[in-house]
Amino acid sequence: MFREESTEVLVAGAGPVGMITAILLAESGIRVKVVDKESGTATHSYSCAPEADSQMRRHVQELLKERAPWFEGTIGEIVWSAEVQFEPGVSRQFGQGRCWLAGDAAHQTGPVGMQSMNLGLREAAELVANMKKILHEQGSPNLLNAYASNRREEWLHLLGTKGELKPSVQTNPWIRERGARILPCLPTSGEHLRQLFDQIGLDLR
Numbered sequence: 001m002f003r004e005e006s007t008e009v010l011v012a013g014a015g016p017v018g019m020i021t022a023i024l025l026a027e028s029g030i031r032v033k034v035v036d037k038e039s040g041t042a043t044h045s046y047s048c049a050p051e052a053d054s055q056m057r058r059h060v061q062e063l064l065k066e067r068a069p070w071f072e073g074t075i076g077e078i079v080w081s082a083e084v085q086f087e088p089g090v091s092r093q094f095g096q097g098r099c100w101l102a103g104d105a106a107h108q109t110g111p112v113g114m115q116s117m118n119l120g121l122r123e124a125a126e127l128v129a130n131m132k133k134i135l136h137e138q139g140s141p142n143l144l145n146a147y148a149s150n151r152r153e154e155w156l157h158l159l160g161t162k163g164e165l166k167p168s169v170q171t172n173p174w175i176r177e178r179g180a181r182i183l184p185c186l187p188t189s190g191e192h193l194r195q196l197f198d199q200i201g202l203d204l205r
């Protein structure tokens with residue numbers, strides 16, 4: 001008779017953040033199981049019907065002309081498209097007890113700066129490091145409370161609901177005017193974000 005080893009961590013959601021969490025957990029010697037509400041790989045396609053394709057091309061071409069007049073390329077075949085609304089926001093809590101969030105389950109922002117994905121992967125790594133300490137190295141469960149408050153704090157800054165962007169006297173007026181809009185477009189976070197802001201003459205406090 002084989003005894004089934006008990007699962008130590010259940011990952012709900014097999015998106016990129018869930019999968020990285022599961023891989024890092026397994027690499028850390030933690031018994032992990034992944035579940036997803038979908039039963040297989042994607043079953044729907046975003047590919048366009050021919051008439052939608054030409055409408056879409058016209059629309060994107062007009063947008064480019066209006067917002068990026070310096071862009072000289074043209075749009076070829078559109079392979080897939082989707083209409084998605086990105087509602088910036090962060091969960092009130094990143095978890096409690098035995099249930100913890102990472103990735104888009106906890107936060108959302110526009111896709112330009114890729115912050116949702118990149119920070120989601122960082123959250124996965126931090127979550128796993130803490131779980132390893134708690135499950136295998138007698139670490140305090142309070143480590144996860146610290147994870148939750150630190151990550152939420154970071155998102156409040158990234159979403160512009162906490163802290164202030166201070167321009168200096170030398171800050172370019174164009175940047176001074178658009179500081180808050182530039183923030184979610186930068187593909188970085190933490191110390192690197194501060195360094196980038198230094199370069200463009202903004203101080204993030």
Ligand SMILES: Cc1cc2nc3c(=O)[nH]c(=O)nc-3n(C[C@H](O)[C@H](O)[C@H](O)COP(=O)(O)OP(=O)(O)OC[C@H]3O[C@@H](n4cnc5c(N)ncnc54)[C@H](O)[C@@H]3O)c2cc1C
Nearest residue numbers: 012013014015016017018036037084103104111114116117
């Ligand atoms: C159109 C579009 C374009 C984007 N472009 C970029 C880009 O260019 N660069 C970039 O970095 N990011 C981009 N993003 C954002 C990026 O896709 C997300 O940040 C990333 O997928 C988040 O990964 P995740 O694992 O947290 O969540 P998701 O990818 O949303 O995965 C969540 C998983 O959980 C499952 N699930 C949901 N509810 C349950 C439940 N109750 N029980 C079990 N399973 C459940 C879902 O089926 C899904 O498989 C884009 C997003 C969209 C929508």
